[in-house]
Amino acid sequence: xxxxxxxxxxxxxxxxxxxxxxxxxxxxxxxxxxxxxxxxxxxxxxxxxxxxxxxxxxxxxxxxxxxxxxxxxxxxxxxxxxxxxxxxxxxxxxxxxxxxxxxxxxxxxxxxxxxxxxxxxxxxxxxxxxxxxxxxxxxxxxxxxxxxxxxxxxxxxxxxxxxxxxxxxxxxxxxxxxxxxxxxxxxxxxxxxxxxxxxxxxxxxxxxxxxxxxxxxxxxxxxxxxxxxxxxxxxxxxxxxxxxxxxxxxxxxxxxxxxxxxxxxxxxxxxxxxxxxxxxxxxxxxxxxxxxxxxxxxxxxxxxxxxxxx
Ligand SMILES: [Zn+2]
Numbered sequence: 001x002x003x004x005x006x007x008x009x010x011x012x013x014x015x016x017x018x019x020x021x022x023x024x025x026x027x028x029x030x031x032x033x034x035x036x037x038x039x040x041x042x043x044x045x046x047x048x049x050x051x052x053x054x055x056x057x058x059x060x061x062x063x064x065x066x067x068x069x070x071x072x073x074x075x076x077x078x079x080x081x082x083x084x085x086x087x088x089x090x091x092x093x094x095x096x097x098x099x100x101x102x103x104x105x106x107x108x109x110x111x112x113x114x115x116x117x118x119x120x121x122x123x124x125x126x127x128x129x130x131x132x133x134x135x136x137x138x139x140x141x142x143x144x145x146x147x148x149x150x151x152x153x154x155x156x157x158x159x160x161x162x163x164x165x166x167x168x169x170x171x172x173x174x175x176x177x178x179x180x181x182x183x184x185x186x187x188x189x190x191x192x193x194x195x196x197x198x199x200x201x202x203x204x205x206x207x208x209x210x211x212x213x214x215x216x217x218x219x220x221x222x223x224x225x226x227x228x229x230x231x232x233x234x235x236x237x238x239x240x241x242x243x244x245x246x247x248x249x250x251x252x253x254x255x256x257x258x259x260x261x262x263x264x265x266x267x268x269x270x271x272x273x274x275x276x277x278x279x280x281x282x283x284x285x286x287x288x289x290x291x292x293x294x295x296x297x298x299x300x301x302x303x304x305x306x307x308x309x310x
Contacts, residue, residue: 068099070157077153077166081309083262084138084145084172085215085237091135092153094165098128103158106134111150111167118146122158138170145238148172148305172214174263175303175310176245177282179208184281187298199244199285200299206249206280208269213243213284213306215261218254219291228283229272233291234260244285247275 073095082090092106104126108119118140126132134153140146148171154162184201191197214236221232230248245252249270254260271280286299 068102068157069097070102070104070160071097072155072163072165073097075153075155075165077168079168081169081171082138083174084170085262086138086174087261087263089135090138090168090170091133092155092166093131093133094155095131096126096128096155098157101125101127104155105158105160105162106165107154107162108136108146108151109154111152115152118151138172139238143238145172146170169309171306171309173302173306174211174213175306176210176213176243176266176284177202177204177208177269178211179204179269181208181282183300183303186300187296198296199246199283200303201281201283202269202303203279203281204269206269206271208280209265210245210248210267210269210282211263212260212266213262214239214241215259215264216243218252218256218258218260220256221252221254223251224273227273229270229275230267231273232266234266235290240289242287242291244287244291246283246285247272247281249280 075092075094077090077092079086079088079090082088096102096104102125104123106121106123107117109115109117119136120141121134123132123134136153138146150167150169152167153165155165156162181202181204184203185197187197187200189197212234214234216234216237216239219233219235219242221230223230228246230251231244231246232248232252232254234243234245236243245266247270248267249272250268252267254266260266269280269282271278275281275283284299284303285296286302287293287295288297289295
């Protein structure tokens with residue numbers, strides 16, 4: 001994982017200009033909420049929160065940042081299982097009780113030991129009498145997709161570690177065959193004319209829906225009678241990787257340049273092209289540096305990982 005360089009730099013500047021930060025922190029007895037709702041162990045304040053506390057103290061004219069009686073009300077994260085660039089955006093809804101309007105910090109943290117923050121927002125001047133929402137696009141602070149894993153939201157006043165507000169499993173891909181399937185011819189098998197098999201075959205019942213393993217933009221689609229039959233090529237979002245789906249039953253419903261989200265239909269399993277002499281199957285190719293740039297990679301290890309949760 002890449003460090004949150006941008007944020008740290010920003011707050012280092014803030015700290016350098018906020019001379020009183022250390023005093024505010026040490027002298028005012030800031031209560032760090034630690035595990036919030038009784039979960040987990042107290043965690044030290046983050047560098048960024050220390051700066052926030054100083055900012056808040058100056059803004060309110062108080063030397064002592066306070067949670068103003070903050071208590072998280074109802075909170076919920078939807079969906080509980082999400083996909084990077086999926087059709088359903090990741091949303092936190094929450095309410096809170098406090099004596100006045102507050103600036104709140106929302107964090108997405110890795111679940112488990114350590115619980116590193118992967119994304120953070122400062123929400124200003126929130127009313128305790130309302131329901132609030134925060135969307136997460138599944139990206140780290142630096143814009144890269146968050147790794148496949150388990151995450152939790154935490155919500156709390158500036159200078160506090162926050163209260164657990166909901167959790168989710170985030171997957172960075174989805175298995176492309178939405179139904180029963182087998183693993184057919186593997187990557188790298190010799191083919192006629194000195195070619196090699198550049199993808200993994202996934203036999204499945206004719207007409208089984210196919211979905212985008214990773215959202216992105218349709219780079220091209222077409223028909224090749226000799227080899228691939230109906231095919232579609234998707235340029236993966238936030239990745240150099242391209243995804244090539246072949247032997248589709250019919251032309252993809254997607255148009256050139258169309259935006260497709262992870263899990264959205266790209267077609268159906270068929271036996272067009274040179275699969276016509278065999279059976280219905282998806283032929284999937286993955287091109288880590290883009291289609292026909294460099295070499296394709298063996299999709300099998302990734303497919304088996306996606307298959308576990310799809
Ligand atoms: Zn194949």
